[in-house]
Amino acid sequence: MNRLIFFILSLYIFTGCANPEKKPDRRVSSNQNAHGFQIEKSGELTRLTVFNPWEKAENVSFEYFLVKKTATIPDSLTGRRVIKTPVERVICLSTTHLAFLEALNETMAVSGISGRQYVSNQKIRARMDQGEVPDVGYGQNLNYELILNQKPELIMVYGIGSEVTSHTQKLEELGVPVIMVAEYLEETPLGKAEWIKFIGTLFQKEKEAEEYFRQVAEEYNRLKKLAAGKTDKPKVLVGSPYRDTWWVPGGNNYLANLIADAGGLYLGKENPSHESYVISFENALAWGNEADVWINMSNLASKEEILSVDQRFKSFSVFNEGKIYNNIKRLSNHGGNDFWESGTINPHIVLRDLITIFHPDLTEKETTYYQEIE
Numbered sequence: 001m002n003r004l005i006f007f008i009l010s011l012y013i014f015t016g017c018a019n020p021e022k023k024p025d026r027r028v029s030s031n032q033n034a035h036g037f038q039i040e041k042s043g044e045l046t047r048l049t050v051f052n053p054w055e056k057a058e059n060v061s062f063e064y065f066l067v068k069k070t071a072t073i074p075d076s077l078t079g080r081r082v083i084k085t086p087v088e089r090v091i092c093l094s095t096t097h098l099a100f101l102e103a104l105n106e107t108m109a110v111s112g113i114s115g116r117q118y119v120s121n122q123k124i125r126a127r128m129d130q131g132e133v134p135d136v137g138y139g140q141n142l143n144y145e146l147i148l149n150q151k152p153e154l155i156m157v158y159g160i161g162s163e164v165t166s167h168t169q170k171l172e173e174l175g176v177p178v179i180m181v182a183e184y185l186e187e188t189p190l191g192k193a194e195w196i197k198f199i200g201t202l203f204q205k206e207k208e209a210e211e212y213f214r215q216v217a218e219e220y221n222r223l224k225k226l227a228a229g230k231t232d233k234p235k236v237l238v239g240s241p242y243r244d245t246w247w248v249p250g251g252n253n254y255l256a257n258l259i260a261d262a263g264g265l266y267l268g269k270e271n272p273s274h275e276s277y278v279i280s281f282e283n284a285l286a287w288g289n290e291a292d293v294w295i296n297m298s299n300l301a302s303k304e305e306i307l308s309v310d311q312r313f314k315s316f317s318v319f320n321e322g323k324i325y326n327n328i329k330r331l332s333n334h335g336g337n338d339f340w341e342s343g344t345i346n347p348h349i350v351l352r353d354l355i356t357i358f359h360p361d362l363t364e365k366e367t368t369y370y371q372e373i374e
Contacts, residue, residue, distance in 0.1 A: 032217065034194035036182045039201060044071060046085075046201055053182035054159040055275065062180050066201060083154055083177050086204040091147060091155045093138055095119055095336065097181060099345040100199045103212050109203070111150045114138040120330065120338035142167055148174060154202065156181050187274045188257050189347030190217055196345060220261075220348040226362055227263035227355050234358050236264045237287045237318055240297035240309060246284050247276045255296070258347070262354035267291060281312070288316030293323045293357060295370070299337075301328060302373060324373040325357050339369045 029039035038049040046066040052058065064081045067073050073082055091112035092098055098121045101107050107123045116135040119125055127133045134150065137143045147155070155178045157168055168178045179202070183195035193216050200209025236259050239248050249255045250273030251266070259266040267287045271277055279287075288294070294316075300306050303324070306313050313319050330338035343350050353367040 029197065031194055031197070033188050033190040034183075034186055034198075035191065036185055037195065037198045039198065044068060045074075048179070048198060048201060050180045050182060053180040053185070054161050054164060055185070057162070060162075064179055068204075081172075081177070081179075083179065083202065085202060087154045087202045089151060089153045090202075091136060091150060091152045093136075093155065093157045094181070094184075095121075095341045096183060096344045097156045097199075098124055099342045100196050102342070103196055103345050104200055104203060104205050104208055106203050106205070111152055112136045112147065112155075117335040118337075118341075120332055120336040120341045139163075139167060142171075144170070144174060147171070147176065152176060154179060156199075158182060158184065183344065185274075187252050187254055189254050189261070189350065190220055192254060192344050193217075193347050216346065216348050220351055223348060223351050223355060224261045227261065227359060230263040230359050230362070233263055233265040234292035234323075235290055236266050236358075237284075237291035237294045238266065238268065238296050240300060240306070241281070241284075242298065246279050246281065248279055249276050250274050258351060258354060262351055262358050264293065264354065264358045281310075285312070285315065288313070288318050291316075291318040291322060293325065294318045295325050295354075295357070296327050297324075297373075298326075299328055299331060300326060300373070301371075306373070323357060325367075325370045326373050327369050329367060329369050329371040343369055 026040065026042045036051055036053065040047045040049070048064045048066065050062045052060050053062065062081070064083055065077050066083050066085050067077070069084045069086070088109055089111045090109050092101070092110060093114040095115065095118050098107070098110065098113070098119065101110060102121055102123070107121065110124055110127070110133055112134055113119060113124065113128070114136060115138065116128060119128065124133055134146055136147050136150070155171060155176055157164060157178055158181055171178050181195065181199070183192045186192045194213055196209045196213050197206070200206050238255065239246060248268045251269040251271045252274040253276070256266045256269055267290060297306065300309065303319070306319070318324070327339040328337065339350070349368050352363060352365055353370045356363045356365060356367055357370060
């Protein structure tokens with residue numbers, strides 16, 4: 001209902017941009033998996049809408065109007081968020097954004113990043129080393145002077161909470177267009193990947209984005225169907241404690257869905273949330289004795305390192321008799337983990353890895369993101 005009201009209130013602005021003598025065709029995107037954005041086209045204009053772009057946001061939306069650089073901005077868009085396309089200089093405040101640009105062959109458009117140490121993309125790292133792509137900071141530590149010196153045509157941001165709006169507002173006051181990207185909130189792997197369609201519009205690469213996602217979804221669904229035929233589903237324990245607190249994904253989290261699609265039984269699936277939650281060590285011990293597979297335990301790379309966190313892991317049945325795999329095979333020396341970067345846009349490869357772990361008889365592939373812990 002809220003999205004319907006929002007649509008009605010903004011309809012006049014959108015249709016008013018067109019020639020009143022000839023009403024243009026209006027086309028609204030029909031996402032297959034993603035819920036956090038909408039693409040609407042009317043004539044030469046594109047309107048992007050982002051819904052609830054941070055944790056626990058309710059009835060929050062942002063809209064952006066894309067106007068070709070060769071066109072004149074209509075008077076009806078005065079005071080609206082306008083982005084001139086194709087974007088040729090962009091600052092990315094999340095490494096996942098880089099993965100989308102890599103898939104669209106647009107890494108040369110990157111003129112700034114946040115979190116230098118976490119970047120895995122080798123093309124971007126080479127340009128960082130050459131001084132072409134600086135680290136502009138994040139949140140309260142954003143370097144506004146450096147940002148302006150880079151002359152970005154757009155900054156792609158994400159928000160953990162509503163406080164992000166104070167930073168986006170200041171950037172907009174400085175004349176820098178900003179767009180919210182919230183793929184990380186999607187509950188399914190394909191939902192995350194489908195944001196390539198959203199980002200593709202910024203570079204006038206809608207067709208390329210559609211084709212990329214089509215191929216990814218086709219392969220993902222093929223593998224999912226393959227795993228669905230297995231009746232012996234291994235029970236899966238996820239995570240490890242951080243500073244004595246053990247966070248696990250909710251039962252509707254994208255990782256929980258990945259495990260299910262790979263033919264596994266996630267032991268935290270009874271919690272219906274898509275957000276992470278804390279479990280007690282007693283609960284973890286019970287799951288550790290029930291699990292057949294243990295995955296995603298921070299950056300721990302050996303059983304010795306696991307025991308250095310807590311010697312009580314020796315009592316876990318899965319530690320002694322099960323499989324232990326961690327998503328650190330593409331962990332770099334500088335701290336970046338490509339699982340969280342390119343894995344976002346390649347969920348079919350992550351799914352194949354998990355199927356290889358859960359049901360090795362179904363695949364003949366080496367894992368890409370996961371390595372066995374011994």
